[in-house]
Structures are given as C-alpha cells and as structure tokens.
Amino acid sequence: MGNTRKLWLVLAALLCVSFSVLLWSGAQIQRNAAPMPEQVVADGGRPVYSRADIERGRQVWQSMGGMQLGSIWGHGAYVAPDWSADWLHREAVAVLDRWAAAQGGAGYAALPPDAQSALQGRLQRMMRRNTYDAGTGTITLDADRAAAVAQVSRHYESLFGSDPATQGLREAYAMKNDTVPDAQHRRALAAFFWWTAWAATTERPLVEAAVPAGVAPPDQAVIRPRQVTYTNNWPAEPLVGNTPPPSTWVWSAFSVMFLIAGIALLGWHHAVTRDEDGHTVPQQDPLAALKVTPSMRSTAKYFWLVLALFLVQILLGAMTAHYQVEGQVAYGVALADVLPYSITRTWHTQLAVLWIATAWLGTGLYIAPAISGHEPRFQRLGVNFLFACLLVIVVGAFAGQWLAVMQRLGLDYNFWFGHQGWEYADIGRFWQIFLFVGLLLWLTLVGRSLWPVLRGPASESKAIVGLLFLSTVAIGVFYAAGLMWREHSHISIVEYWRWWLVHLWVEGFFEVFATAVIALIFTKLGLLRASTAAVAVLFATIVFMTGGVIGTLHHLYFVGSPTAVIALGASFSALEVVPLAYLGFEAYHTYRLGHATGWMQRYRWPIRFFLAVSFWNLVGAGLFGFLINPPLSLFYMQGLNLTPLHGHTALFGVYGMLGIALVLFCLRGLRPQEVWNEKLLRVSFWSLNIGLALMAVLTLLPLGTLQLLAAIEHGYWYARSAEFMQKPIVDLLVWMRVPGDTIFSVGALALAWFVLRLWVRPRAGRAAAAGEAGAPGVAVGR
C-alpha cells in the first residue's frame, strides 16, 4: 500500500471516530442541559415567570443584538457586562441585604465579618439548591429570593429603557437609550437573564457513581462528587460558592501533559522523517505562461470587494472601540442613535469573516481552472452570478440586522430576516440558507473546473487536488451546521452547533483548504514535488484534525455541559496547539522556497504574508490560544479581554494574512504585466503586522490581565463591571489602542491603494525584471 493511500485511510478513520465522539458529546450536552421550566413560582404558588416569558425574553435579547451587547455565560461582547454574572451578583446582594435588614442592620456590607459569613452560608444553601420539579416543570423560589428577583428585574427594566437613573450605566455599557423600547419586552428580557443566572447557580441533580455491591462497606458504597451547577460553577462568584470545580483543575493539568506529549511525538516524527529530497527547480516561472481564462479574470471583482470590506471593517472596529470610551457618542455626534454599539460590533465581526471568506472563495474560483486548464461552459456566468448573490446577502442581511437592533422589525420576523444574536452566526435564517445555497454553487463551480483532474488518470498531484476538492465540499456542506438550530432550540444546543460553524468550519476545513492551496501553489511553481506535497498535506491534515474536531468542545465547557465534555475538550484542544509549536519548520521551509530561485521575487509579497501567517499562527493561535484554553484558565478568562487578544491575533493574524497572501498571489496572475509598487506593499506588510502587535501588547494583553486578577480576587462580575471598566488605568489602556490601530489602518490603506493602482493608471512594463530572465536552477529540499 502506498504512503499516500495509507494516509488517506488514517484520515478517513480519524474523521469517523472524531465525528462520532463529537456527536455523542452533543447528545450528552442535550441530556444534561439546564431545564427550561414551564413556570417559576414563589413560595405559596405566586407566579414569577412562565416559560413563555423566558422564551420571549430570549427573542428580545436576540433582536437587540444578543451576544453583540454584553454576553451570556461568557460568550459575546466585552463592554457591557455578562448578563448572567451581573444578574447573579445583583440577586445575591439583594437577598443578603434583605436578610441583613431583617436582622436590623443597614445592609449586608455593614455587617461584621462573622455575621456576613453566616448569611453567605445561608445564601449558598438557598441559591444552589435545585428546586426544579421535573414532573410539573416548576421552579419554586423562596419568598426572599422572589423579592430579590423582582428588585433586580426592575433594575434591568430601567437599564434597557431610557430611565435617567441608569443613564450613567447605559453610557458605561455602550447601550443606546431605549435599547428595548417596549416595557413588556423589557420584563421578558429580565426573565431570560434570570434563567441564565439560575442555571449558573443551581446545582445539577446528584449523579451517584455507585460502587458494585460487596466491594465496599455500605456507608462507603457511594462516592459523592462535589456538586456543580449546570454551567460547571461558571461564573466565579464567591457569594454563592461558584469556584472552579475539581474537574477543571484535573483536566487543565492533563491538557498540559497531552500538549507536551504531543510536541514530543511530533518532534520525534520530524527527526526521523527529515526530508533531504532535493530537486531542481525550473529555470523560469511556470505560471508566467499561465492562460488566464474569462472566469479567472472575473474573479478580480472578488478581490476588490475583499479590500472594500476590509476597510469598512476597520472603520467599524474603530467605532466599536470608541464606544468603550464614549458610550453613546463619538466626539459630540450622537452615533448610538444611528449606529449603536451592537450593530457596529455585529458588522465588524461579520465583515472579518466575510472578507476573509470572499478572498478564499475568489482564490478557489481562480485557482481551479488554473490547475486543470479547463474552463467549463458558462463558468464566467456562474462566477458573476455568485458574486451578485454574495452582494445581495451582505446588503440584505446587514439591513435586516440594523432594522432588528433599532427594534423596527418586530419579533415575529427577527429570526428569519433580522438579527439572530449568536456571535459570528448573526444573520437571519433566510440569509443563512441563501448563503448555504451560494456555497453549494461555489462548490459546484470549483468542482466542475477540477473535474478533469479528479476524473483523470492517477497522478501524484491528484491526491492533493482531491484533498483541495474535499475541503471545498466540507466548506460548502458543513455550513449547514449553522442551520441545525431552530428559533426556540435550547441555548446549550444552539451553542453546540454554533461552535461547529465557528470552530470546525473556519478553524478546521478552511485550514485544510488553505494548506492544500498553498501546497498546490508551490507544486505548480515547481518548487515542490507533487508526491512530497501530497504526503505533507495529508499528514498536516491528519495532525490538525486529530485535535481540531473534538477540540471544538473547548468552547463548550460552561454552556451546560457535563464533565466528559470538559475532559474531551481540554485534552484534544491541547493537541491543536501541537502542530503550531513547529511552525518554525513551516516558516523556514516557506522562506527557503521564496528564495529558491530568482524569479520567485515575483512572489515575494505573497510569500512574506505566508510567513506572517506562520508567525501569528504560533503567537495568536498557539500562545494566546493556549493561554485561555485549559478549563481552569477559561473559567476566569472567558469573555475578558484575553479572549479578543486570541481572537484578533488568530483571526486576522492567521486567516486575514492568509487571505491577503492568496489575493496577492491571484493578482500576480491576473495582472502579470504590471510592475508592483514594492514600497506600498512593504508599508502595508509592516504596518499591518506592527499595528496588530501593538494592539495586542499595549491594550488587550495588559487589560485582559488586569481583568483576570480582578475576576480571581473579587468574582467574574467585577472584572466586567462598569466600576472596574471605568478605572483610569483601563481608560488609558483603551486609548493605547489608537497608535496600533492607526498604524494598522495605514497598512490597510496602502494595500487598498496598491490594488487600485493595478487597474487605475498602472505602471507599465514587465514585472520583476530581475526574475524574468530566470536564475540558474537551485536544489531545494526540506
């Protein structure tokens, strides 16, 4: 059996096992999720909330932007509080104050420490006790707690309206006045927030691990594990005894062990398979004579769109960041009345994915006919039609989101055409389906171009083309994960499928697509043997997928998952970091290929952006990713500024840089005669990298670290509170984003200007004269 065939079998087996485990975990999450009660009553049967209240509240929350304004269970935006943690703390303090007042005190804070401890113990017993009756679907609250719930509810009803009493908080949280204008909706919203806080503080029903009879004496027959809440004790809240459960400690330690073992194993593999397989590279650029077909030429507009979306994304990012300084205005302009924070952040995060995805879609459409040399009939029409569909989706989905956040769409249409409120899966269901159809069209267009190669005789490059095609199939088909939840699906189940989309789709299959495309590019350039490249890509795919598929679960530690999910998520996501530790090899290899021959100067800038991908993969995905990855770390860090530290450096650093590299590679072929303005590209490259590094080092890392200390010392709510976020040091750190962001923007503008000048008044002449003549062939090997 050939090496390639063996690897294919290993990959197939790995994917079967991994997806089985992932699906089993989904069933476990569904089984163990916090129950949705039919009714919530106070002692004596007085109704507090109904199921309809809570479900309607979730709809309201989704329509106002959901995770794009504050967060739930740590997932979402960072300026407004985590509503679950905030509610939990307010409710706990309200109960304690009532009890303190009943004892004749001025309030809980004024009591002596001993009395405080006594009340805190009483509070923990009350708040953590599970009063849900599965038979009747009823949660029963103590009278004091019901009174506290009413008190906190009034606060939220004030906050989400336009009550002057909470104006300061609205500004601190970057909320517009009348975020939810309808009083009934505000009350329902409070019901939903209460339920998420209830799940975060209520212990799961006891699961007893019985020991077989006769093994131990009767009084020791049952091992009673420490009780944890539905969210595995998240958020950290000392008042109600929410501390990290033992499983987070255990699996964090084990995850580090797995990481080191994985690094050792892969190191061994690198040592024994050092490839000395040198071969002679071509005298001239094999792609210089590439025939650009009409459909390939039509992809140019995709790359213009990429640049336009990138610039708009940066502008929206600046607005979103500015809201952290001035909650409702920008330099005196009442911006929140027109473009509130939740909409600028929604568009900012979505455009990040959209422009990167557009770059890759364009690359797929450009590269498929380039590989096969086959231009199917009506291919250009398909490329143009898909582009028009993408434009309609972006404009339509964004318009729906604006109408939703401005509360002009109504709850009945929100799920289908407005704002779903799930971060990175925010667009309405109609637009999701439209996008899914668009992706299938893309898959068809790429597939029919590659078909002659796929159907042709077995060749060494066929394996790599096959892998590229499989990744396009996976990208097209797996977007359907975003269609798996319904309007009223349980939030834990929505989270499960949402992370299929965000983690598996983006971090998994796009990763394979990117690896295959890069290898194909180097193969087509004659710098790599097809057989070597095929084995390398298959092996890399196996290594990525080993951790990547089950590693999806590391996003789900605290969304109502059982301990098994923590164990699997922690162990396998640690393995995701393993290949990143060896990116030095990858980077050096790419660097050597970039200098293998004189004509590679033509591809100097795509190669440099590929190198940047390796660097940020190590720093942004590897280091900053693992920083927040072990369950114990994430217990405190989830939703603090350490999360966007990983988000920005990994999403832009890896996928953004990769998108730019691919765009530049395609532009080299689309505009072969133009002399490239090296100075603009140099400015762009260094500004983007330095700007991103400054954003990370001057703001996100120090601010996230300060928040982390605050969360550990005082509880999670405090690290996200207005009280903490309004401290002068936080203000200063937020302002420190300006230098980095300015430099970053200069880089983006330089790139846009470079692309514009390729079409508008381009520099005439042959490109890269030095490389055109061709340098003597040089032997390259890994």
Place this chain on the structure above:
Amino acid sequence: MIEFYPQIKHAHIGLALWSGLFFALRGAGSLAGMRWPYWAGVRLASYAIDTALLTAALMLLSILPAALYANGWLWAKLAMLAAYIALGVLALGRARTRGARAACYVAALLAFAAIYGIARAHHPWGWLAPYFAR
C-alpha cells in the same frame, strides 16, 4: 477622563512641539544633502511621536468634543494640519527639485506656525486674531 485633562493637554503640546522640531531638523538635514533624516530609527521616532500626538489629540477631543462645534478654530487647525502633512511629505523627498523641496519646507513650517497660532488663540485667525477677530 476629565480629571486628566491638564496632563493630556500638556502631553499634546509637548508632542506637537517635538513633532515640529523633528520635522524642522529633518527637513533642514534633507535640504543640506545629509542622509540621517532617512535613517530607519529617525523615521520610526518621527512616526512614534506623531501617533502619540494623534492619540492625545483624540483623547482631548473625546473629553471636550464641544471644541468641534465652537467658532471653527479646530476645523481651521485640521485644515492646516492636512496642508502641513502634504507639504511635509513633499519637502522630505516627494518634490522633484531641490528648490521645490525648499519651498515646501518653508511652507510646511509656516503651516506649523499657523497651527500653533490657532491652537493658542482658539480662533481660526490664529496669530492674526487680535487684528481680525471681532
């Protein structure tokens, strides 16, 4: 942030003076045919000062945004700033002849002086405010 307004304003003024001084020296060096104005360290220092200056300016503006809507002095200053940047770029090498670069250099310094005057007077007429302002 208003409690730090004086410190930020002092930083802004200090950085503006450093920026102007740096440009004056680099421009003079460039016109004299020296190479040091183009050293990477010098250029990076210049960028660092200018981005810090911009940061301080935006901080001041967010604290007291009313300046934008006062008598137009801030808009006048911003217009002169655009002219200063354009002339500065020309003076430091973009202009084709040495004479053109020298003229741009002098014009840029005059623009800087105008910015300084407008900032001090809080009036669009700047240095000339005592004569023209009503």
